[in-house]
Amino acid sequence: MGGLPPPPFLARPQRRGWRGPSFLTPFDLDEGEEGILESDVRLDQVLRSAGDRLTYTYDFGDDWHHTVRLESVAPMAPDAPRAVCTGGRMAGPLEDCGGAWGHNELVAAFLADPVTMPGLDDDHRDWLPAGWDPTHLDLDEVTGRLSLVGKDAEDLLAALAPERGGSGPGFPEALQPLLDLAPRAVELEFAQLCVRATTAQQAELSAEDLAEIARPYRYLVELAGEDGIPLTAAGWMKPAYVQRVYGDLGLDEDWIGRGNREDQTLPVLQLREMCQQAGLLRKHKGRLLQTRLARSLTTDEGYVEALASRLLRDKNEYERAAKALFALLTAAPGAPAMTTW
Structure with missing residues (x-):
């Protein structure tokens, strides 16, 4: 097959090399490879006796190589599930983690310190699912997912x-x-x-997490204070206030410009709009004022609970659906x- 990648399935009875055809996907056949379409082959045709094996390659490029070995053959009970995970060690690698090398790098960082993940950059830390633990294996969860295979x-x-x-x-x-x-x-x-x-097992938010989430909203509410934030005739926050928000929250790291006009400083505009949407600020007589809800909030946890319960609301059903999908993802x-x- 020259420089082409290996086929996804190769049968290897016992430990002897397989000299017969490979089992291929429709894409492989379209690319000119020679072999048998994998959907035309039954599993019991290639795994017949204890010790027979299949090797499977997943995600060409990352090249995850698997060995499937038949341990024994016995009658199947009528009420037996389609498949059961009977044992294992550690969790499976994350999708698109960079192959064995990338997976090992993530695991090494976790084992060194599950919180700080030394050796990883911020993008990798943000990419990891919340509560990710490569040492955790839930057999029931794996069995549940196996029950969906083939449906x-x-x-x-x-x-x-x-x-x-x-x-x-x-x-x-x-x-x-x-x-x-x-x-x-x-x-x-x-x-x-x-x-x-x-x-999924969801990670608990620490006090530091709650403070980080609440910080921009809490800052703008406290900036409003008792007198509110003055607005221009066009309804924008006055430049001096925009500049304070822009600098104090470090928004200049992700945005360009002087940060003194709200209509040209998207991060400040979005923050103000979300504070209004969450019911923390309201417009009144040319000012942004704290709401009764905002005045009642005294803790980071309170802010996060208020945001979580309100930011998914929207009068437009499609906007609301898009926000629900974002939360689901x-x-x-x-x-x-x-x-x-």
């Missing part, structure tokens, strides 16, 4: 979503406008995200997550 979209939706007759966690109500528009494949992805978000481990004010 078609209808079966999966039935298993994951009560709205489709299943026993899973279901969809957040706010997602419904997107679900009404989504093709079946996307609906299935939403269902899987819901399962991952509701079954953030809560589901292994899914891409973004941070914003």
